[in-house]
Amino acid sequence: MEVKIQKTLSMCKNLMKEVKTWGCLQQTGLSLRYMMEFGSNPTPKNLLISAQFLHKELPIRIARRAIELHTLPHGLSHRPPVLKNMNDEKEFTELIKSIKVRHNNVVPTMALGVQQLKNVFEDPDEIDEFLDRIYMSRIGIRMLIGQHVELHNPNPPPSCVGYIHTNMSPVNVARNASEDARSMCYGEYGSAADVRIYGDPDFTFPYVPAHLHLMVFELVKNSLRAVQDHFMDSDEVAPPIRIITADGIEDVTIKVSDEGGGIPRSGLPKIFTYLYSTARNASWDENEPSDLGTTDNISVKMAGNGYGLPICRLYARYFGGDLQVISMEGYGTDAYLHLSRLGDSQEPLP
Numbered sequence: 001m002e003v004k005i006q007k008t009l010s011m012c013k014n015l016m017k018e019v020k021t022w023g024c025l026q027q028t029g030l031s032l033r034y035m036m037e038f039g040s041n042p043t044p045k046n047l048l049i050s051a052q053f054l055h056k057e058l059p060i061r062i063a064r065r066a067i068e069l070h071t072l073p074h075g076l077s078h079r080p081p082v083l084k085n086m087n088d089e090k091e092f093t094e095l096i097k098s099i100k101v102r103h104n105n106v107v108p109t110m111a112l113g114v115q116q117l118k119n120v121f122e123d124p125d126e127i128d129e130f131l132d133r134i135y136m137s138r139i140g141i142r143m144l145i146g147q148h149v150e151l152h153n154p155n156p157p158p159s160c161v162g163y164i165h166t167n168m169s170p171v172n173v174a175r176n177a178s179e180d181a182r183s184m185c186y187g188e189y190g191s192a193a194d195v196r197i198y199g200d201p202d203f204t205f206p207y208v209p210a211h212l213h214l215m216v217f218e219l220v221k222n223s224l225r226a227v228q229d230h231f232m233d234s235d236e237v238a239p240p241i242r243i244i245t246a247d248g249i250e251d252v253t254i255k256v257s258d259e260g261g262g263i264p265r266s267g268l269p270k271i272f273t274y275l276y277s278t279a280r281n282a283s284w285d286e287n288e289p290s291d292l293g294t295t296d297n298i299s300v301k302m303a304g305n306g307y308g309l310p311i312c313r314l315y316a317r318y319f320g321g322d323l324q325v326i327s328m329e330g331y332g333t334d335a336y337l338h339l340s341r342l343g344d345s346q347e348p349l350p
């Protein structure tokens with residue numbers, strides 16, 4: 001028995017040593033343009049180069065996050081939901097192979113741990129900055145793994161290089177995302193405001209449709225909810241939500257405008273913080289299934305987690321864009337989603 005314990009302890013020590021070694025190495029950020037150009041020619045030689053890159057890059061990125069998790073204040077890394085994942089460290093090598101699947105649970109697991117410690121943190125910025133780094137890193141890791149896996153697809157969909165659509169129509173993606181958000185709204189409220197989309201459906205640029213779908217879905221969902229609540233006791237027909245797309249030289253910008261009563265000025269600084277939600281059903285249930293963190297949806301309800309806006313902004317920033325929210329209390333809200341169309345900015349690596 002003692003020999004077994006000694007053996008396990010020595011394995012753990014070696015593993016920690018290895019994590020530290022990897023965690024000290026420099027991360028390498030890629031740009032959308034590079035991923036697209038490299039991926040458009042998936043020859044055996046390029047697949048090998050890609051695999052060699054991931055083989056080195058993933059341990060570095062994961063090790064950096066593992067080190068940060070270990071050094072968290074207030075014992076966050078010892079909360080039961082977080083610990084569950086930390087045990088996986090022991091199978092680090094195996095874990096790299098199945099990393100994408102494992103990462104499916106990182107967001108809800110961390111969110112639950114953070115929720116349990118919500119009142120313990122003296123400085124709320126501390127936890128927001130930490131979560132930003134964790135989730136940004138996660139977006140990058142999933143993008144890299146997804147790109148590599150998709151490059152093996154012998155019949156890729158037309159105009160697709162891995163996750164990147166070389167001719168993505170923002171108007172079409174916005175239409176699909178809005179319909180998905182409206183369906184959810186119907187399910188929860190029994191009705192949903194119209195969504196009108198303005199812009200040229202034939203205009204295209206290279207981007208990741210799953211990312212844009214997620215962002216527009218979250219913004220429209222917020223607007224639909226605001227309109228529903230604002231016009232709840234009114235006989236007036238709920239005013240439509242307007243989505244305007246503009247193609248500039250630097251950015252493609254998508255504006256989501258609603259007349260849902262806006263956000264009080266005092267509340268604005270909080271909307272990009274995690275866990276801030278004014279939803280009546282704001283609740284965290286350990287047993288409740290959640291889609292938080294998949295590329296397609298980050299929430300299964302209209303509202304309640306307070307994750308929509310901060311995660312949406314991370315997706316926008318990942319490829320060099322940004323998200324701004326401007327509001328007129330008593331009238332409505334405009335969300336400006338800026339997507340960098342040049343695709344040259346390197347991944348922001350925390």
Ligand SMILES: Nc1ncnc2c1ncn2[C@@H]1O[C@H](COP(=O)(O)OP(=O)(O)OP(=O)(O)O)[C@@H](O)[C@H]1O
Pocket residue numbers: 218222223226258260261262263271276277278279299301302303304305306307308309310333
């Ligand atoms: N268009 C909007 N109109 C009015 N308030 C808004 C709007 N968008 C966001 N908000 C406010 O910002 C808060 C945070 O939004 P966020 O999307 O981050 O989380 P949520 O919608 O509450 O929950 P979820 O994680 O399920 O998206 C909302 O609870 C709401 O109070």
